[in-house]
Amino acid sequence: MKEIYALLEGNRLSRTPCRIEILKALRQADSALSEPEIREKIGEHFDRTTVYRSLRSFLKLDVIHSIALDGGELRYALSPEKELADSSHHVHFFCNDCSGVFCISHQAFETPVLPDGFEATNFDLLVHGRCKNCKG
Amino acid sequence: MKEIYALLEGNRLSRTPCRIEILKALRQADSALSEPEIREKIGEHFDRTTVYRSLRSFLKLDVIHSIALDGGELRYALSPEKELADSSHHVHFFCNDCSGVFCISHQAFETPVLPDGFEATNFDLLVHGRCKNCKG
DNA sequence: GTAAATTTGCAACATGGTTGCAAAAAATCA
DNA sequence: TGATTTTTTGCAACCATGTTGCAAATTTAC
Incomplete structure (x- = not known):
């Protein structure tokens, strides 16, 4: 509280x-x-x-x-505490079984190479799969 | 046609x-x-x-x-031709200036490490930034 | 060219989200 | 604490995107 x-x-x-x-x-x-x-x-x-x-x-x-x-x-x-997370890389997980969405903010990932001329500021990754609870 | x-x-x-x-x-x-x-x-x-x-x-x-x-x-x-693209990794670019969305399907990227128990099937990455046309 | 299967247009609906405005509740300050 | 100012609430109405049921029109298959 x-x-x-x-x-x-x-x-x-x-x-x-x-x-x-x-x-x-x-x-x-x-x-x-x-x-x-x-x-x-x-x-x-x-x-x-x-x-x-x-x-x-x-x-x-x-x-x-x-x-x-x-x-x-x-x-x-x-939102994750400002100090803990890289604000330019967001990772979320969507479970195809239970439709739950989980924030995986603490997980960095390699930024992809972009075609010429494209200037990136931030990256939002949505991972699909099966979550801990649904895997069994 | x-x-x-x-x-x-x-x-x-x-x-x-x-x-x-x-x-x-x-x-x-x-x-x-x-x-x-x-x-x-x-x-x-x-x-x-x-x-x-x-x-x-x-x-x-x-x-x-x-x-x-x-x-x-x-x-x-x-959709990109089925043979050309990796169907489990999608990359799209959103331009903050013109709001255009561009498919960058041919660009692979490193898949992030997920927490224990999460099982990934595919990855959708949305990159934000400025596109070729808007960069001046 | 005709019959069967598919698609269209319309009207109606559902859902997620926003706006204007008066009433109610918070915050401010004495 | 109470009065005043500021902010937030609830309501009704609205908007946008997307869907459904059904009869009429179009495609397709023969």
């Missing part, structure tokens, strides 16, 4: 029930959540609009980040 | 005006197109629904592929 207040305070966001609940939900989840999943977890008594607005604020301040899946579906997850 | 007929025939898809126009549009484009962009290029006289259904058929048969951008927006592009 303390950490969540700190997150909000550190980003100069007022401490509202909806925001607190969203951050709690994302922290408890072991995988990235869609907006409907978030709303389900925090109870239905918050308006869709409010949730989206909260997410947008979080995204802008990089408190959370979103992952776009193949069909365009978005999942949201807490 | 011959190639487009061959593409359709090779995938046992009937030769309809809408499908032909979509494939022509995608072949002419130097970057991946959104559905609205496609519809704009092929003229407005095709129904939205029809375009989406054509795209779905193409996707299922891997005639085209889609790329999900950060916000969840989808772009569509012709």
Whole structure:
């Protein structure tokens, strides 16, 4: 609870029930959540609009980040602590069995060679496969 | 034109005006197109629904592929010829200036090491930066 | 050229996300 | 603490992308 207040305070966001609940939900989840999943977890008594607005604020301040899946579906997850991760290389894992999305932010990878003239700033890698839980 | 007929025939898809126009549009484009962009290029006289259904058929048969951008927006592009590309490693480039999306399918890259228990099947890399045309 | 199979257009719907605005709740400050 | 300012909320309405059901039109196969 303390950490969540700190997150909000550190980003100069007022401490509202909806925001607190969203951050709690994302922290408890072991995988990235869609907006409907978030709303389900925090109870239905918050308006869709409010949730989206909260997410947008979080995204802008990089408190959370979103992952776009193949069909365009978005999942949201807490951003890794700024010091721990390389901000230009993001790795996410999508499990074909359970559809879970896991952040593998601490894993660097070799950057590919690009054709002449292309200038890269950052790299988002989405790995598909089977996760720990589903492999059996 | 011959190639487009061959593409359709090779995938046992009937030769309809809408499908032909979509494939022509995608072949002419130097970057991946959104559905609205496609519809704009092929003229407005095709129904939205029809375009989406054509795209779905193409996707299922891997005639085209889609790329999900950060916000969840989808772009569509012709798939590289099956022989030329490594089907488990896809690289796309998103230009922060012009918002163009370019397929860099021929560029392999080092696959990252994953945490214990994760089993990868394929890798989709989205590189952000500035493209050839926008770099000045 | 005709019959069967496929595709089209339309209308209606679903989902994810945004906007405007008045009411409510936080933060600020005395 | 209470009054004031600022921010956030809920609601209704809206937008965009994509899908479904069904009858009419087009392709294909014979």
